[in-house]
Amino acid sequence: MTTSTDSSLTKRIIPCLDVDGGRVVKGVKFVDIRDAGDPVEIARRYDAAGADEITFLDITASAHERETMVQVVEQVAGEVFMPLTVGGGIRSTADVRRMLNAGADKVGINTAAILEPDLVKRAADRFGAQCIVVAVDAKRVSGADDPPRWEVFTHGGRRPTGLDAVEWAARMSAYGAGEILLTSMDRDGTREGFDLALTRAVADAVPVPVIASGGVGNLQHLVDGVLQGHADAVLAASIFHFGEHTVAEAKDYMAVRGVPVRRPWEAT
Amino acid sequence: MGTIAVIDYGMGNLRSVAKALEHVDDRLRVEITHEPERILGADRVVFPGQGAIGVCMSELQRLELRDVVLEVARSKPFLGICLGLQALLEFSDENSGVAGLGLLPGRVRHFSEGFRAAGVAPPGKVPLMGWVPVRQVAEHPLWAGIPDGQWFYFVHSYYVELLEGVTVGTSRYGLEFTAAAARENIFATQFHPEKSQRAGLELLANFTRWDGTR
Numbered sequence: 001m002t003t004s005t006d007s008s009l010t011k012r013i014i015p016c017l018d019v020d021g022g023r024v025v026k027g028v029k030f031v032d033i034r035d036a037g038d039p040v041e042i043a044r045r046y047d048a049a050g051a052d053e054i055t056f057l058d059i060t061a062s063a064h065e066r067e068t069m070v071q072v073v074e075q076v077a078g079e080v081f082m083p084l085t086v087g088g089g090i091r092s093t094a095d096v097r098r099m100l101n102a103g104a105d106k107v108g109i110n111t112a113a114i115l116e117p118d119l120v121k122r123a124a125d126r127f128g129a130q131c132i133v134v135a136v137d138a139k140r141v142s143g144a145d146d147p148p149r150w151e152v153f154t155h156g157g158r159r160p161t162g163l164d165a166v167e168w169a170a171r172m173s174a175y176g177a178g179e180i181l182l183t184s185m186d187r188d189g190t191r192e193g194f195d196l197a198l199t200r201a202v203a204d205a206v207p208v209p210v211i212a213s214g215g216v217g218n219l220q221h222l223v224d225g226v227l228q229g230h231a232d233a234v235l236a237a238s239i240f241h242f243g244e245h246t247v248a249e250a251k252d253y254m255a256v257r258g259v260p261v262r263r264p265w266e267a268t
Numbered sequence: 269m270g271t272i273a274v275i276d277y278g279m280g281n282l283r284s285v286a287k288a289l290e291h292v293d294d295r296l297r298v299e300i301t302h303e304p305e306r307i308l309g310a311d312r313v314v315f316p317g318q319g320a321i322g323v324c325m326s327e328l329q330r331l332e333l334r335d336v337v338l339e340v341a342r343s344k345p346f347l348g349i350c351l352g353l354q355a356l357l358e359f360s361d362e363n364s365g366v367a368g369l370g371l372l373p374g375r376v377r378h379f380s381e382g383f384r385a386a387g388v389a390p391p392g393k394v395p396l397m398g399w400v401p402v403r404q405v406a407e408h409p410l411w412a413g414i415p416d417g418q419w420f421y422f423v424h425s426y427y428v429e430l431l432e433g434v435t436v437g438t439s440r441y442g443l444e445f446t447a448a449a450a451r452e453n454i455f456a457t458q459f460h461p462e463k464s465q466r467a468g469l470e471l472l473a474n475f476t477r478w479d480g481t482r
Contacts, residue, residue: 007391007392007400007440007441007442008400008401008439008440008441009391009392009396009398009399009400009441010398010399010400010419011398012398012399047465052398052399074283077283077284077287078287078291079291081284081287081288081462081463081464081465081468081469082421082463082464082465083421083463100281101281101283102283103281103283103284103287104281105281105284105423105463127318127319128318128319128320129395129425130319130395130397130423130424130425131281131318178395178397178423179397207393207394208393208394208395209392209393209395209397209398210393232392232393232397232398233398262399262419263419264419264465264466265415265418265419265465265466265467
């Protein structure tokens with residue numbers, strides 16, 4: 001698709017936090033943070049730092065602790081006035097409604113969309129496509145010399161579904177997903193950068209925005225995700241959480257390399 | 269001071285806007301409500317909205333809120349947000365064509381249709397989702413203290429065309445569209461002030477102090 005450059009829409013930087021039982025895990029190491037596990041305080045920090053959105057991923061294993069996540073969302077939404085996405089453990093339109101009522105702007109659906117694709121349709125019809133994000137966890141399944149092909153995986157990349165990742169993302173957007181959160185399970189946690197071929201294949205195949213995820217290890221990876229991967233937004237965890245880079249540094253770096261970014265209105 | 273009614277007609281995340289209003293002034297009484305007496309009795313009214321316009325209009329009808337909205341939009345400081353802007357127009361192309369409340373002149377169109385009509389290539393994906401600068405093309409008390417060109421958060425596939433004498437803020441996405449419109453006691457935004465960090469909170473604070481005049 002040819003695109004004009006006549007837009008002032010900026011590319012988004014989205015820090016992602018894993019939450020287990022109401023606490024942020026995998027450590028956030030800001031200088032002088034009082035409680036590195038408190039989702040509200042961390043969200044407040046990212047808000048002040050100029051993040052464009054924030055994503056919480058509920059990795060709680062037990063269903064009875066899911067209610068904790070609703071409380072986390074309520075608390076965060078009461079104090080931080082920026083777009084908030086919540087994913088993990090969403091199984092029904094009732095779950096979607098609960099998170100939206102708690103103050104989430106968007107809700108991520110992953111495994112449940114695979115088990116029951118119509119859930120995405122129903123949720124988008126009921127609540128609007130703008131708040132339904134379908135998370136796609138993809139892994140390359142073709143050999144090194146073959147044309148690239150990626151498949152959708154569940155269970156943290158352990159279980160194949162047989163679904164072609166590009167086709168799946170296109171189908172989900174046709175079902176009403178307003179956005180695709182695309183994670184390369186090959187790259188996740190490696191710090192080697194996004195799977196750019198995967199990102200581009202999906203971004204070029206779907207009409208809705210794509211968030212690239214999985215593998216960010218430095219600021220150039222963010223630039224590559226946008227310019228080479230054609231992503232509309234980039235999601236990262238460790239490079240921000242461990243204080244290696246601030247969101248402002250990332251934006252400076254991206255701006256110099258031709259990626260339009262938002263400069264938040266700083267307190268003077 | 270005073271009360272603000274946030275009209276609850278089942279369209280989207282009302283908690284965020286209520287929380288943001290409480291955040292900018294903790295003396296305010298903010299009520300999320302669909303009860304006509306409460307809406308008519310409030311000092312100010314917020315008309316939010318997300319989702320599809322067809323459902324929006326039919327829910328207003330079903331809850332017998334259409335006349336209530338028309339009444340308060342003529343008499344009190346009134347803030348429309350997102351679909352709460354689009355519903356004020358005469359007509360929307362969404363859902364095969366839906367008549368709006370007709371409080372503002374003009375029409376709501378799909379971006380793809382707008383790009384085609386203007387002969388421009390799409391500048392990116394639809395829905396437009398993210399932060400776009402807003403140019404303040406007319407003075408208004410709700411812009412007070414907000415630098416021209418500040419970024420606000422948008423999520424939408426349909427847009428309000430430019431309205432002569434009514435558009436007070438514009439943004440650009442392949443084409444120029446209405447980011448904010450105002451007439452008399454009405455101010456309405458395509459963006460979400462409750463999600464736009466400091467600039468959005470400033471606008472909401474201005475609304476809580478606004479007497480409804482220019």
